[in-house]
Amino acid sequence: MDKNRSKQLVFFGLILLIFVIYTLRLASLQLGDVPYKKMAINNALNKITLYPSRSNVFDRKGKLMVYSTQMYDLSVFPFEIKKLDTGLLCSVLELDIQTVRGLIADARVRAKKRQKNNSFNNSALFYANLSNKQFTLLRENIYRLDGFFIESRTDRQFATATLSHALGYLGEADEELIASDEYYQPGDLVGITGLERYYEKQIRGIKGVKTVWQDRTYTERGVVKDTQFNYPATAGPDVISSLDFVLQEYGRELLNGKKGSIVAIEPGTGEVLAFINNPDYDPNTMVGRDRANTFKSLLRDPQKPLYNRAVKGVYPPGSTFKTVMALIAMQEGVLTPETTHGCGGGYRLGSIRVGCHPHGGPLDLRGSIRISCNSYYCQVFRDIIDNPEYGNVKVGYAALEKHLRSFGLGSPLGIDLLGESRGNIPSVSQLDRRHGDRWKSSTIISLSIGQGEILLTPLQMCNTAAIIANRGWYYSPHLIKRIDGYKDTAWDRKYKIKKFTTVDPRYFQYVIDGMSDVTKPGGTANGTGIENVEICAKTGTAQNPHGKDHSIYIAFAPKDNPKIAIAVLVENGGFGATWAAPIANLMIEKYLQGKAESSKPAMEERIKTSVIQ
């Protein structure tokens, strides 16, 4: 059996050979210098950001106003492109070669920046928001484009074109933001203005992460399973705005063809019901691919559609201010509801003359509001600041100023938007600078009728109406009711604490009575009122040194238990009653009655179709 024995030995030999060779090999891998261990984690790993949906925004009744849509971007690892088929890239994206080269260069810059923030990932956004066609073509050809891959993100869609100033727009995070907050990467969309900006941290959601192995063609080959490297994105919580969708659209329609602003507030809560400016822009043009171009053209537009008049535009309040004056005068004890003052077509004081429109004999407080007599208020104003108890006009003025500031005037009201103007209530020193040190009540008499240095934003005007409606207090106006599941005591402190004026509540009734006459026969806005609704209002016609007077109107309704306070300003609109009053009253009707048809279709038609240059 020798031969067989030797054959058997061959087998043993083979087995032994393999054993030895493999053991040696194992030793070399496992015992020797082990670079393989270090290579482990960094191998072809890519940390992919999962972008969350931004919060949906609903109106106060639950109607969806703003939502998120999916958009696809083409991203690239620019430093790993070995040979690039630029021709293919051009034809798939339908761009010319220069543009493509430019995009590649940009991507390189961006990738370097991103690498600073996120060491695993040196990819960069190459081309944002692919069209359907580009997306399809890319999907088929992506394997031929070394280093490129498709990422998805979300962008905004608006169900209404009227929200531009309230909501604001998104834009790419700038350098400063990226440097200061590591949550943001180049190319991320953040809120730039409006609610998008103010509540950015809450509504942006939370990014998720997926860490994957990628092979040469950047196809996923496996997912790292550790939950530290893998968690889904969390969508932003629903935002319930205080705005009323129907009112927004209606108001915008009414404001069409005119420049100006409409602000409406629910007096009992400080919630803003309507927030409209014209000129404005369609927010759906400020998304995706068009964003950059639209923005450029909006900036250049001489009409300034990006300008948020409601909180940035400052105007003299004109006669609407008389309401406040009356309240302060009563508080100061220099006026009673029965006090009368004569007019005679104007007020004369030395060389100063303030005109007034023709009306009947001496008026009491109620009448002075109904008819809006200038002389009455010149007198009232002087009574306040020339009060002998103060001894000095400046001290008297300072007392007036204090009251005015308690109405929230002269400082920002604190609405949840950025860039709110504080308006202007002149201080004593400001008056000194303007008029010299020895001014008298006659010098600043124009303040009595809401002209001169006094400036209010439309928001402040509306808030004033709300204060009167509430008989002496207000909540800081705000544009959202709540964010689902979100609790913020600082926010509550800001918006849920009543702010009281220095005027006693019992005086308000007298002014309100006067205001309730304004839309009735004999009132300055006669003919614009709505049947079955008791509207309290005040017209204003603000003198405009640059052109025609501005048409202003503040109002609230119903008289008892008011539900809506509103201010309308139409630039160059002339008398308050001509344009501002009808617009406001129609909106009040729409809000309180909720009908599709107005009870005054002719007035509505006139407003809708009019254009003021």
Next chain:
Amino acid sequence: MYVVLLLIGFISVSSATSDVNQAFYSLSDIAIKQLVFIFGAILIIFTIVFSNVVVIDYFAYGFYAIAITLNILVLFLGREISGAKSWFGFGGFGIQPSEFAKVATALALSKFLGTYGVKFQGTKNIVTALGIVLLPMAIILIQNDTGSALVFLSFFLVLYREGLPGYILVSAVWLGILAIFRIISEATGISSFYGYGILLGLGSIIVFFVRKDRGIAMLVTTIAVISSLFYTIVGTFYSKILMQYQRDRIELVLGLKEDDRGMGFNLKQSKIAIGAGEMWGRGYLKGTQTKMGFVPEQHTDFIFDAIGEEWGFVGSTLFLLIFCGLLVRLVIMAERQSTVFGRVLGYSLASVLFFHMSINIGMTVGLVPTIGIPLPFISAGGSSLWAFTLFLFTFLRVDQVRK
């Protein structure tokens, strides 16, 4: 003997479950599946152990015939997985007939060579024996499962024991070396003329020295000529017939080609995983490479990685030792068989297991090009487990009754 077997069983269960738990898709799905398969295997064991040995011998040819049929059928009815049409799919389970073909071929071959009066001599017998081996091999090649087809080459070892002259095997090795050189020259672009030059030059020198002895001189010349011919054939085969991915894999292993993201991906991950085990391993269920799913196919072809990473050098070597120990034991048992049937069966078993082990582990450590064949008893997969269990225990049963 049974201790060894129990150990295998234990390792297979623990490996399959632990690593499969960390597979990067369908978690413990695979582990549970494997447990089911193991259960089935135990059933098979019992069936065999309690059945009559005669049955095995009687059904040998029948089993072979069924296996061949199934393998042909799968070409038409089977599902295509990874480019190979070698699976029957039933819902979540699959059966791979090629695994069973190995056992069947061993049985048929054993029966044939064990038939009274038949030896591995004479054209008719040789051809039949070769036919038994080559037929399933060809069919499996058509299925496009090159790996499994190559396993049948291990039967040549068996034939060696049964009479195939040794020089055939030596020639095979020599041709293998030639092939590698040719491949290197093809891949790197070094002119093949060097190869020819060396062959013929060396051949001439040797002939010159032994010119006195006609016989040897003739032999050397023949070798030189055939070698050159083979050299050419390999060249053509390599560039014109082999597919790019196969070339890539070979070149990768030879160190001629670095490709970390595509082809080389599996290999690199495998080496990393094993390397991470170092001396003592990272501990049971703690292999981060395998745990985080960094090693693709880790529960089938690359399962040795899990052993390497979790049990380290000590563990892996131990494993090798056990497996080789098993092989040695089988060879001893095979040799002491009183029947040819038993002996051929034993050597077939040992050879097939040897082949699988060498190629599979060799692949994970980067010594062998990626050829997809499982590690017997360890890799997840029902067909493989059942086929090998069948194989092993059939032989054990046969051994049990030897006189």
